[in-house]
Structures are given as C-alpha cells and as structure tokens.
Amino acid sequence: MNLIHSSPIVLVTLRESTFAALMSLRSDDETLDAVAARCADLARRTSAAAKAPTPALAPISPAEPNLPVVETVSTWPAATRGNHIVSVLDMPVGADSYGALLRNVVDAIHDLDPSVIERLSEMKARTRRYVARERERVHGGRSNLPALKTSSGWWVSANIGERDLVRSLKALCRASGLRYGKDIRFPA
Numbered sequence: 441m442n443l444i445h446s447s448p449i450v451l452v453t454l455r456e457s458t459f460a461a462l463m464s465l466r467s468d469d470e471t472l473d474a475v476a477a478r479c480a481d482l483a484r485r486t487s488a489a490a491k492a493p494t495p496a497l498a499p500i501s502p503a504e505p506n507l508p509v510v511e512t513v514s515t516w517p518a519a520t521r522g523n524h525i526v527s528v529l530d531m532p533v534g535a536d537s538y539g540a541l542l543r544n545v546v547d548a549i550h551d552l553d554p555s556v557i558e559r560l561s562e563m564k565a566r567t568r569r570y571v572a573r574e575r576e577r578v579h580g581g582r583s584n585l586p587a588l589k590t591s592s593g594w595w596v597s598a599n600i601g602e603r604d605l606v607r608s609l610k611a612l613c614r615a616s617g618l619r620y621g622k623d624i625r626f627p628a
Contacts, residue, residue, distance in 0.1 A: 457622050464617035465553045527625040538605040539598035543588045550592040559615040570608045
C-alpha cells in the first residue's frame with residue numbers, strides 16, 4: 441500500500457502549558473496546525489521587524505489639539521528596543537517605557553488572537569481600562585492624560601508604572617487563558 445501525505449507528519453513532545461497556550465489561541469473552527477502556522481508567521485514578522493527601523497506613531501489629528509500625544513520615536517527594533525522586555529510565549533517584546541511596552545504586548549497578542557484584546561477591553565483596573573477602542577475611554581473621560589495608540593487600533597495608557605504594567609499583564613492572562621510568570625513573563 442502506498443500512502444501519500446500532503447506534508448510530512450512530525451511528532452513532538454510539548455509541555456502541557458505549551459499545549460494549553462496553543463489551545464487558548466485557537467478559534468472555534470481552527471486546527472492546531474493553523475494556530476502553529478499563525479504563531480510561526482508572527483515570529484517571522486517579529487524577526488523581520490527586528491531588521492527594520494520602527495516607524496514613529498502618527499500624531500493625533502490637528503482637529504484635536506488639546507489632547508496630549510505621546511510619540512515613541514526609535515531606530516531600535518520593536519522586539520528588543522528599550523530597557524523593558526516582556527516575554528510573550530517565549531518571544532521578546534520590548535520598549536523604552538511601560539506604556540509603550542503594554543502597547544507592544546497588546547499588538548503581539550492581537551496578532552495571535554484579536555478576541556483576547558476584545559475580552560481585555562471589557563476589563564478595567566480601579567479607574568482606567570487596560571485597552572479601549574476610543575482614546576477617551578482609557579482614562580474614564582480624563583482626556584488630559586496621555587495615551588498611546590497600538591498599530592492594531594487600540595488605545596492604552598501611556599501614564600503607567602511597573603505595578604500598573606504587571607496588573608495589565610495579569611489581566612491579559614485572565615482574558616487569554618495564558619499563565620502569568622510562565623507564558624507571559626515580566627521581567628523576562
């Protein structure tokens with residue numbers, strides 16, 4: 441009997457936490473092969489981004505002159521730039537401030553599974569949201585506080601410290617089913 445396979449099958453041993461992380465990233469009809477391909481594609485894009493300079497964020501339109509804008513301008517790659525690094529599923533995500541780091545982590549998770557960020561947007565800390573679609577909702581109507589826009593279209597606070605970042609990463613883990621300290625680590 442001659443068996444023909446469209447691609448070779450490789451058996452690998454995975455830690456239970458890795459398998460759980462892959463399952464949590466899976467949408468309803470998606471196979472684990474598709475999840476692995478999506479993760480591999482993200483790793484390729486992250487690697488490509490590490491070779492190219494990171495563009496500056498676009499400023500808020502001139503129609504909103506009274507809103508503070510925080511721009512991150514750097515020639516360092518997004519994956520390794522700055523003093524602060526978070527490990528997201530063993531991929532480094534870095535930035536030069538905690539707000540920019542949260543922005544980059546949100547983009548990394550959004551690339552893997554946009555529904556996680558939707559769930560995170562429904563959660564909030566004491567007075568602010570972790571992420572929001574509208575800039576004004578991040579700080580509960582306080583438009584005088586700075587915010588950063590992610591490349592995936594979400595807004596996060598630029599006005600956070602280390603404890604706020606850790607609180608946000610733990611909320612992100614609750615929204616995604618990932619484990620803080622294992623799947624998402626800070627400091628990396």
